[in-house]
Amino acid sequence: xxxxxxxxNDAVIRYGIARDGWLDLSTGINPDxxxxxxxxxxxxxxxxxxxxxxxxxxxxxxGAPQMLPVAGTQAAIQALPQLRLREHGVARVVxxxxxxxxxxxxxxxxxxxxxEADYADLPGAVDTCDVMVVCNxxxxxxxxxxxxxxxxxxxxxxxxxxxxxxxxxxxxxTPQLSVASHTGAxxxxxVLRSVGKFFGLAGVRLGFVAAQAPILDGLREWLGPWSVxxxxxxxxxxxLRDTDWQQxxxxxxxxxxxxxxxxxxxxxxxSSGSAMYQWWPEPNAVAFHDCMARQxxxxxxxxxxxxxxxxxxxxxxxxxxxxxxxxxxxxEQTEQTERAERTA
Numbered sequence: 001x002x003x004x005x006x007x008x009n010d011a012v013i014r015y016g017i018a019r020d021g022w023l024d025l026s027t028g029i030n031p032d033x034x035x036x037x038x039x040x041x042x043x044x045x046x047x048x049x050x051x052x053x054x055x056x057x058x059x060x061x062x063g064a065p066q067m068l069p070v071a072g073t074q075a076a077i078q079a080l081p082q083l084r085l086r087e088h089g090v091a092r093v094v095x096x097x098x099x100x101x102x103x104x105x106x107x108x109x110x111x112x113x114x115x116e117a118d119y120a121d122l123p124g125a126v127d128t129c130d131v132m133v134v135c136n137x138x139x140x141x142x143x144x145x146x147x148x149x150x151x152x153x154x155x156x157x158x159x160x161x162x163x164x165x166x167x168x169x170x171x172x173x174t175p176q177l178s179v180a181s182h183t184g185a186x187x188x189x190x191v192l193r194s195v196g197k198f199f200g201l202a203g204v205r206l207g208f209v210a211a212q213a214p215i216l217d218g219l220r221e222w223l224g225p226w227s228v229x230x231x232x233x234x235x236x237x238x239x240l241r242d243t244d245w246q247q248x249x250x251x252x253x254x255x256x257x258x259x260x261x262x263x264x265x266x267x268x269x270x271s272s273g274s275a276m277y278q279w280w281p282e283p284n285a286v287a288f289h290d291c292m293a294r295q296x297x298x299x300x301x302x303x304x305x306x307x308x309x310x311x312x313x314x315x316x317x318x319x320x321x322x323x324x325x326x327x328x329x330x331x332e333q334t335e336q337t338e339r340a341e342r343t344a
Contacts, residue, residue: 002105023296025300026310026312028140028312037234044231048232064191066213069208074207081106083222091130093115103135122153129162134165135166142274154188173250183212186212188212257276278311279310284334
């Protein structure tokens with residue numbers, strides 16, 4: 001199983017700091033989560049039948065003509081390679097990288113001919129694959145691909161029976177990038193959306209897939225009955241319909257995302273990302289991760305390639321101050337090391 005952010009139990013064991021002593025910045029999840037409403041008693045008692053109200057709320061919020069609720073986009077990420085294999089056989093798959101590692105892992109695990117490609121190389125890769133997977137905006141780098149470019153790629157792939165899978169899990173603060181509204185007209189275009197990130201409800205395990213009916217029908221059959229719990233359905237409907245909360249949260253996240261980027265820049269770090277996280281290719285990524293952890297701050301370490309660090313948003317002003325102090329410790333430590341190397 002791959003390692004992901006949010007693995008705070010590992011931090012507790014490795015560094016011996018009690019769980020409540022950590023500032024967890026290892027995910028890109030909104031720390032100011034949606035206030036879940038009180039649930040009806042039957043949410044716990046009844047089998048969770050498919051909810052037309054939930055699907056309609058998702059279509060209205062994401063702008064898609066039809067959507068399938070799933071138990072988090074992870075469920076779809078695991079199912080789509082299997083569905084493609086059953087219906088079309090082994091595919092040539094290109095996954096944009098670096099990105100959420102589960103995409104490449106699951107396509108490879110299913111037996112497809114998978115390779116990863118840098119975002120800059122994607123235009124030339126479209127003609128070499130049957131399936132392309134793109135995170136937009138990308139997690140962790142924040143790289144973006146314009147909607148018209150994605151739609152052109154989708155048309156190229158669909159012409160030969162291919163798929164373009166666009167993971168928009170972090171797309172709530174950049175709605176102008178979304179291609180979900182085009183899934184009804186564009187065959188082979190599959191868009192993934194998540195309630196866990198923007199709404200801060202990762203524990204609810206709720207996501208959605210937008211695509212044409214044959215793909216959604218195949219995915220529904222593959223996932224089986226009762227795939228989304230009753231509590232998740234009720235909470236999801238409330239969150240997706242609450243336009244006032246959505247608007248104020250979007251504005252706040254855009255502002256705090258800029259604040260995080262400025263804070264990093266003030267400590268000599270040039271980063272990129274989205275409103276909910278920042279990332280940079282840190283040459284001393286392991287040392288930075290360890291320095292933060294020893295101060296009780298858990299960040300996301302990437303060791304593939306040149307290595308990198310991703311930071312999520314602090315939950316409160318105390319968290320911001322704590323991060324600022326930890327970054328200062330890192331900067332002083334780095335400067336001390338550089339001085340020692342110059343005099344050696």
